[in-house]
Amino acid sequence: MVVAAPLFYITVTNVVTYALTLVCLIIELFAFVNCLTQRADAFQIVGRIPKGGWLAMTGAALLVTLLFGSVRSFLGLIAITVAAVYLLDLRPALRDAVDGQGSW
Template identity: 45%
Template sequence: MASAPLFYDDVARLISFAVWVVSLIVQAVALIHCVTQRGDGFQAIGTLPKGAWLAILAICFLLTLLGVGGGAIGIFGLIGVAAALIYLLDVRPGLRDLSDGKGFW
């Protein structure tokens, strides 16, 4: 009976760490992609400017890395993952279509 709480704590800590690492990877991929894009492409697809995306992604990445607000499952970690996913699933395909010359319109 005494080993059950210890085992639970270890598993919970391991899952929390895994979620934190995956969260940082997703946010880092979005941030690196944003840094490497041209600024005029963001205006062409009708989204926030590059500077705004850089600020949002960098601040959220930093706050998640430092564990502010509860780490990856805290408020800043969840906002960071949401912002990174919005960037990767909405803005990135638009920039890719724009650079391919095919366009999305």
């Protein structure tokens, strides 16, 4: 019975890591597709980084997660942070700029 405990621990760890990686891939894919479909002139209104820069960053984040497949690494944390910054900071500002409801 004592021998089965480490195997169960490894299985649970692998399932949780797989689930976190899948969630991160979905978030990063959504950020990349959303960035791809936005108008390029809205990026100039909102911030300093143009559309190509955000496409490169969100695409690289998606690629890093696909290649390394782990959120537990330092690069994986940077990748999900890039996608989160785009989705939580830039996406609402782009939506306001396109709709004309923003402060600019």
